[in-house]
Structure formats: structure tokens, C-alpha cells
Amino acid sequence: MRAAVLETHGEALSIRSVPDPDPDDHGVVLAVEACGICRSDWHAWAGHGEWVDDVPPEGQILGHEPAGRVIETGSDVDTLVEGDRVAVPFCLGDGSCPHCLSGHGNVCPNGLGLGFEPDAPGAFAELLHVPFADYNAARLPDSVRYGEMAALGCRYVTAYHALAHRATLTPGSWVAVHGCGGLGLSAIQIARALGGRVVAVDVREEALRKARDLGAHETVDAGAEAVPEAIRERTDGGADVSLDALGIAETCRNSVRSLARRGQHVQVGLTTEDERGEVSLPTDYMVGRELEFLGSRGMPPTRYGELFGLIETGVLDPGALVTREVSLEEVPDRIEAIGRYETVGIEVVTSF
Ligand SMILES: [Zn+2]
Ligand SMILES: [Zn+2]
Numbered sequence: 371m372r373a374a375v376l377e378t379h380g381e382a383l384s385i386r387s388v389p390d391p392d393p394d395d396h397g398v399v400l401a402v403e404a405c406g407i408c409r410s411d412w413h414a415w416a417g418h419g420e421w422v423d424d425v426p427p428e429g430q431i432l433g434h435e436p437a438g439r440v441i442e443t444g445s446d447v448d449t450l451v452e453g454d455r456v457a458v459p460f461c462l463g464d465g466s467c468p469h470c471l472s473g474h475g476n477v478c479p480n481g482l483g484l485g486f487e488p489d490a491p492g493a494f495a496e497l498l499h500v501p502f503a504d505y506n507a508a509r510l511p512d513s514v515r516y517g518e519m520a521a522l523g524c525r526y527v528t529a530y531h532a533l534a535h536r537a538t539l540t541p542g543s544w545v546a547v548h549g550c551g552g553l554g555l556s557a558i559q560i561a562r563a564l565g566g567r568v569v570a571v572d573v574r575e576e577a578l579r580k581a582r583d584l585g586a587h588e589t590v591d592a593g594a595e596a597v598p599e600a601i602r603e604r605t606d607g608g609a610d611v612s613l614d615a616l617g618i619a620e621t622c623r624n625s626v627r628s629l630a631r632r633g634q635h636v637q638v639g640l641t642t643e644d645e646r647g648e649v650s651l652p653t654d655y656m657v658g659r660e661l662e663f664l665g666s667r668g669m670p671p672t673r674y675g676e677l678f679g680l681i682e683t684g685v686l687d688p689g690a691l692v693t694r695e696v697s698l699e700e701v702p703d704r705i706e707a708i709g710r711y712e713t714v715g716i717e718v719v720t721s722f
Contacts, residue, residue: 373495379417391499404520406435433494434460434485437519465505508674531669541565546609549616598627
């Protein structure tokens with residue numbers, strides 16, 4: 371099969387032939403129909419993440435936002451058959467530990483990062499092996515297209531889990547979204563659907579325009595205004611929930627300082643080589659206002675059903691975030707474009 375392979379960090383991915391995967395007893399093989407391209411692919415390509423043991427080895431096939439069709443099943447697979455259309459999260463659980471069994475497979479200690487580890491080659495490829503497939507593969511409703519679902523593998527589900535399960539978002543809450551890339555734009559659409567009022571922050575006018583198109587009530591140009599003050603003013607006292615969807619020190623601290631009293635910061639963006647996983651925070655300020663700082667990672671595979679229900683009924687529309695469909699050959703260029711902040715919305719590979 372053909373795949374996009376990381377040969378050397380920081381150098382263009384190579385599009386070449388690699389052996390087809392065989393399913394493990396508990397796994398299935400998918401024909402990949404679509405796979406989103408994400409900032410995490412850029413981090414992986416650049417070799418970031420050594421501080422959390424997250425650097426993929428050279429030789430890794432990247433790609434972690436897949437949707438596809440089951441073409442082969444392992445002997446122990448019970449719930450999937452050939453021809454099933456499925457989506458797969460990037461944070462794969464083993465399906466059997468206490469975390470997986472209690473519905474938190476996104477933090478499984480025996481889990482695999484799809485597209486980041488040798489035991490979980492990614493989906494910038496014609497075929498994909500899904501381990502522990504009964505647990506990890508979520509069957510798609512017939513009405514949902516593959517291209518829409520590819521956006522769900524990572525950014526959309528990450529934004530959904532952060533706002534629907536980690537934060538306590540009540541109707542009318544002000545939600546600040548720092549960084550309007552694919553993750554931030556997903557969060558804007560979801561916050562609106564959950565009854566939030568949204569203030570979106572970015573330095574790029576094009577990204578802020580897209581944020582307004584998706585329903586942001588207020589926008590803040592971080593290049594022109596002091597962000598915490600601008601948000602506190604626009605929201606009459608601060609955001610109730612604030613998401614750092616980028617993951618640099620400035621957006622993280624701005625997010626914390628933009629909160630209302632007893633507000634919740636949710637960290638979803640991962641940091642860069644500049645922070646190396648460490649950001650200093652205004653802790654006395656947080657104590658005095660009883661602020662919460664929450665981490666949020668992907669979404670447990672067991673929560674896909676509720677999200678599919680909202681998509682099927684038109685409450686959520688991830689397809690609205692897809693701005694471009696590309697071929698496997700274009701993946702190396704589009705990953706590097708993310709690093710240069712040249713992409714808007716979500717780009718999806720749909721031809722392999
Ligand atoms: Zn587990
Ligand atoms: Zn991603």
C-alpha cells in the first residue's frame with residue numbers, strides 16, 4: 371500500500387510503498403476513506419513532544435483522524451464485520467483496564483497514540499490497522515459522510531469532550547476560545563450548540579472571520595488588543611469557561627487571566643519547543659478567584675454515540691469546518707503549511 375512516512379524529522383514526508391497490515395486477533399484493517407490533517411501531525415513531523423515521550427520514531431506513518439471501511443477482521447473481533455463504516459479516535463484504549471471499563475479509554479495507561487507509535491501506524495495510508503477494534507472503532511451512522519467524520523478523529527471530538535464532559539457549561543455561559551485553528555473553530559461551533567456565548571481570539575483576520583461565520587458572538591484580535599482585558603470587557607467580567615486551543619505560553623496565560631471568578635480553564639492545545647510542556651501560571655490570581663485548570667485529551671471512544679446523535683440531527687455540523695480536500699501526495703506540503711499558520715479550518719485527505 372502507499373503511505374506518507376516520516377523518514378527524518380523536519381524533512382518532507384516520503385510517499386512510498388510499505389507492506390499491507392494484517393489484523394491482530396483483536397484488530398481490524400480499514401480501507402481509509404478520509405483522514406484529517408492536524409497541528410499534532412506538524413508537531414510529530416517536527417519532532418516536538420520529547421518532554422512527554424511523544425516523539426514518533428523515524429519510519430512512522432503519520433495520520434490520526436481517520437474514517438474508513440472495514441475490509442478484514444481478526445478472529446476475536448465480535449462487533450464489527452466487513453463493510454462496516456467506522457471512525458477511530460487517536461487515543462486508542464486497550465478496552466480492558468479499569469479506565470477503559472469505566473468509560474475513560476482516552477487516558478488508558480496501556481493505550482496507543484494512533485500515528486505516533488510504531489505499534490499504531492497512522493492513517494495517511496491506503497490501509498489502517500485498528501487494534502482492540504471492538505472498543506476503539508465507532509460505527510458511523512449512514513447519513514454521515516467520511517469526509518465529515520475525518521474531522522472527528524481528533525480536533526472535533528477533543529473540543530466536544532473538553533466542553534461537554536470536562537467543563538461545566540451551562541446555557542448562557544461565556545466561552546472564550548484562544549486560537550481559531552481547526553480545534554478552536556470546532557470549539558466555537560460546539561459551544562454555540564451547547565448554549566454558550568462565544569468570544570473568539572486569534573491574530574489572523576481570516577481565522578476571526580471564519581470564527582464569526584461559525585457563530586462567535588465576539589472576536590478579539592490578539593495582535594491589536596490586550597487579550598484578558600478585552601475579554602473581561604466584552605463578557606462583562608470574564609469568561610466562565612476558557613479553552614487554550616493553541617498551546618503556547620501566551621495563549622495559556624491569557625486564557626487563565628480572561629476568566630470570570632470561579633471560571634474554568636481547559637487546556638487542549640499541546641505546547642511547542644518553546645515551552646517544552648511547562649508554562650508558568652498566575653497561581654495567586656487563580657487562588658484568589660477560585661479558578662480551575664483542567665486538562666482534556668481527545669474523547670473516550672465510548673462517548674461517540676452521543677456525538678453522532680447530535681450530528682445526525684443537524685445540531686452539530688463538522689463538515690462546515692472542512693475547507694479543503696487533498697490527496698495523499700499533498701500531505702507533506704499541507705503539514706508544513708500548518709507550521710507556517712497558512713491553513714484555515716480543517717483540511718482532509720480524501721484520495722489515497
Ligand atoms: Zn485501558
Ligand atoms: Zn489531531
